[in-house]
Amino acid sequence: MKSYKVLMKEILKPYSAILFLNNRVAGVLVLAITFLNPSVALSGLIAVLTTVLFAKLIEIKDHYLEYGFYIYNSLLVGMGIGYIFEVSFKSIVLIAVASAFAFMFSFMLNRLFSLYKIPILSLPFSIVTMFVYLASLKYSTLYTTLVNHATMYDISLPLILSAYFKSVGTIFFLPNNLAGLLLLLVVLYFSRIIFLMSTVGFYFGVLSHSFFIGSFEQALYDPYAFNYILVAIALCGIFLLPTLKNFIISLIAIVMSVLLTDAIGTLFHYYAIPVFTLPFNLTVITVIFILSITYYKEFNYNIKSTPEASLSHYLNTIFRFGAIHAKVALPFSGEWSVYQAFDGEWTHKGKYAYAYDFVKRKKGKSYQGEGVHLDEYYCFGESVLSPIDGYVVDVRHDLEDNYIGSIDRVNNWGNYIILRSPSGYFIEISHLMQHSLNVNIGDYVKVNTPLAKCGNSGYSPEPHIHIQVQDVGVLGGFTREFCFTEYYQENVLVSNAVPKHDENVSSVIIDKSIQSKLLFILDEKYTYDIFIDEKYIDSYTFSVKMNTLGEFYFEDYEHNKLYFNSTPTQFYFYHYSGVESHLKRMFILSPRIPFVRKDFVTYEDYLPLNLMKGSFQVLMLELASIVQKNLARLEQQYTLTSETIRSENGKVTLESNKKGFKTIAYKNVVLRRVA
């Protein structure tokens, strides 16, 4: 029974994957639509089945098949054969061999392409089918069963629509108005963005084609116009996020694909082989290659089931956690001022632009008295605290602290410490006090650990802390952009940001007791009594689970899942799947719990669209956020007082001396912990 289910999944997945969808229902619908041409449909099915059988034969693990793209190339090959040859014993043999070939070829290409993080798309199909068509020119016996390309049923439509619908159908070897219309309806139901890009792609491609060839009608008749559709969807929705900038990139790429289609068409014409999806593949792979290698910001690094889901995931991640990869804590305690920020006026320039200098100031001055002695400077001798959890990779501490008015021009960096973050970057902190190191090379330090004291060694006119993030662990490495995880400005807890020149910031010191209250361990159960209007209603239990990706979540008896994670400085929820539930409310009430203890602190967070809005609103906002990203920015204000998090939606209180949440209250509902 289980293997049958897996088999169904493996068979249906490629059908929806060709439309860039990931949905079993979509798979069933697409499979049904292919039966408009039974030969295509059967050949496709045979290809998928033989591929799966072949995969079992060579004992490929199931999770390879789950990716789908190994099989959809076989499916396309199969449908391609079914399109020209009626199903027969010979054609089945051909399909079996060709689809096994396509499968292995896909596997090989994927291994090579994945080195550069680029997809194989339907390139294996284009190449394998090319070979099959070339070879079959010699197999005259097959042509006795050459089929009529026409499908069983069709409707007639004006050319301008019909050309589009047929193009969509052609993706599945079904150049048929009805097939195109049905496929588009499936697409529209699952993703408006794909639908939109398909339409834009087709007509923009045809328009630009007609611009070159001088005839709109002739452009409409081009059998390979579906390439434009695929390019448009892939570059504005699937591999790149559906944003305005990517829309423009995809328009450029569509014109590229027009050129390629004509060029390849001219070449292939001599050998009587169709162009298939080769223009699409070449265009998209070329564009993605450069954007992937250069870390293009609006690249879709986390492809979700639809472009809508990808976009809202991306936006929510950016809003909540910032776009900058390297995040560090402030390297001190208490309130300090920014002496020099990024692109500072003195030394933070060029390759060294991404650095921060901090001093302590009282009433605008960094020293008391006349500021002629080091000990008159407020920050001289203050602790330098570790900004990350990481390893000490290099230190120096023998240089003398310059007296005021002198500077060490030889050893610019002065006494320093270099830390390595497990996330792959390095942090350099400079101008430390002579002989003040508390740590040694090789030590593992945690956020807030005192590392050394603030001093005045190196190129330092007055005692200060210099901090920068580098790609390499050597002194003087070029800097890269970073931001600070958290800091206070007055009573506001600011996250993933950088303060401006001369601004005052206070550091966040971690209270490990809060951290330990939110250390949830697999299979722990949390049970609550539910009160509505202070009347006992029912009991509610959720437990701690983990999925195969190592993601932890709370799950209740209705299988609603609330995913959470912890960093050294905070606990947060990041994904919810399920229906309306108390778990969903917990996400809204406390999306993030910083490990801080303060009498009163406020902070903002941004909630995912689907948590806050009805499904129609979500649909509209998802579309609108393509143009205006801030529409997906659902800002929510939170205040934290001792161990209670409040917002306009309600409040959550942590247990005072054990793990977990004590009460969860929203509207007229209160959940009180019983076990």
Place this chain on the structure above:
Amino acid sequence: MTHTYEKPTINKIDFAMASKYGSPLKTQKIRQHIDGVNLDTLTEQFGSPLFVFSQQTIEEKYHALNTAFTSRYPDVQFSWSYKTNYLNAICKIYHDLGSIAEVVSEFEYQKARALGVEGKDIIFNGPYKPKEDLKIAVQEGAKIHVDNLFELGDLEEIADELGIRIPVAIRINMDTGVYPQWSRFGFNFENGEAFDAIERMYDKGKVYLVGIHSHIGTFMLDANAYRVATMKIMQLKTQVESAFNAQIDYIDLGGGFASKSNLKGVYQSAEVIVPTVDDYAEAITGAIYEFNTSDTLPKLYLETGRHLIDEAGYLLTSVQGWKRFPDGKKGYVLDAGVNLLYTSTWYNFNIELDKRYEGENEPSMLNGPLCMNIDIIEENLMLPALDRGSILSISPVGAYNYTQAMQFIRYKPAVVLIDTKGKPRLIKEVDDLATINYKEV
């Protein structure tokens, strides 16, 4: 003839002065005011010599230390060490900031009570607590920290007399890797004395343990010693909790955090050698988290004195005359002597001039008015030529100097507190003949 051993010392030479650009301007330390109040105004209004305390500095230091601990640990309570400075106005500031009281004698206990501190907010420490006073403290619910077996015996008798079981804490001493080891207060941890005393408490069943206290020393320059102390306290806590099914509510790490004073015979400046509040806080709270075996975290008491008050105190003194000694050194006669500066034995004070003086610096000695050869405040200091009436401010002197100041041949000086608005207020008048004759019969 044998020579007596003398500890070698290295004294720092001021390079700024010795450089070819060396300007004597840079080596004069100037202080014209404290918290915006001119020194002239202070001495004119309140006399000289004069102790001055800055409420602003008191509050800043308190908040810095308090934040370092409370941001790392959920349950921290500071307890003002009365012996460090028990001027009523000073104690009141700490109580207003949220500190309870830590006293080491019945006199201090009475002082705290007179200031309106409730018994439950007093930690009663010290090696000698007279039985009748101990009984009052027990009745008033004070936190008694037992120092020795005789005191434990007294408490057990008091328990019988009152017909109650008394909650107590135990003072322990231990090896934290810092020498000399403070082993004369409380019960030793390593040799099992502390555990034996606790065992006796539970055997007799008249008192029960709620807290463990240690005070590893004073002016501790190694924050790691606190980590070791905390670790040992937490180990004893675990041991006691499992052996007697008890619950230890709190641990008390005492005091000893250094202030930014320059120890005599130490080459580096205080900024360099004194650990920061983060060092102390991380050492203690880190060890609690690491060695806690109970479901709940213990409340943490701290009895910090010197670190909080020392830098807030100044002694203003005026030059009354000068002379040239036979060895060529210049000697100044000041109106404040070492009887007011108890800590001058251990620390080199920061001595600041009231204005910039012309002329070269020369080696000078500062002497008090005591008519005693030992009355030397600074033996060798580079000073420009000062005038009669020049005011010197000596700091940091906030800790111990006032409480240990001795009345000797002159009257004990007045004390002024400059409040957070920068307004000076007399908090203790200068003594007079009546004060000194008051109890003579």
